[in-house]
Amino acid sequence: MAPTLLKLVRIKRTDLPTDTVALARFLIGAVVVHDLPEGRVAARMVETEAYLADDAASHTFRGETRRNRPMFGRRGHAYVYLNYGVFWLFNISAETEGVGAGVLVRAVEPLLGTDLMQQRRPGRTGTELTSGPGKLTLALGIGPQHSGIDLCARGDLWLARAPHAAAGIGTSVRIGITKDIDRPLRFFERGNPYVSGPRKLNV
């Protein structure tokens, strides 16, 4: 799709499903937009994971803390945290005020500003740019300064409606966790080359 033809329509909070699993599926195909000083970057979400309130794998399982507070807010807020001391991971809060749940964005497909993404990922090209939760935050310039912000409000980081429907949504167990490992809470666009993870999970 030619960039000049891409119309980005801001997502309103009322567009977002309250239920975490429904939100994780809804977000497949939707767009993350970041307006940087150097220009706009935008990418379609093609892989997500749901983290529920009664979920031992979720950061919210043991209750609210300073770090995970955004997950307890209303749906549509960003929760960004440092993983393995190295990478920032981007989540979108779900459910209602007081319920700790959200959706991890695991992979995106670049739509706008691919050149800017490449500058932020030296030596990486093609699917290596954004095919993983730590990669995409680097490419899109998402960091701790965004944790807690409202993605449905005016700001530099926001969500836009899917420019076209997902080709088909696949389901699998989640990746990289050690608790509640059997729940089918990972969702991805079938056949999309930017989807991360072992091939056997992506059918």
Place this chain on the structure above:
DNA sequence: TCACTGATCGTCT
């Protein structure tokens, strides 16, 4: 294509 490993640090126990 898969399995394994080191790097690295904020958060919570």
Place this chain on the structure above:
DNA sequence: GACGATCAGTGAG
């Protein structure tokens, strides 16, 4: 003081 919702490099099959 231990533990990760990861990535990139290496080596084997």
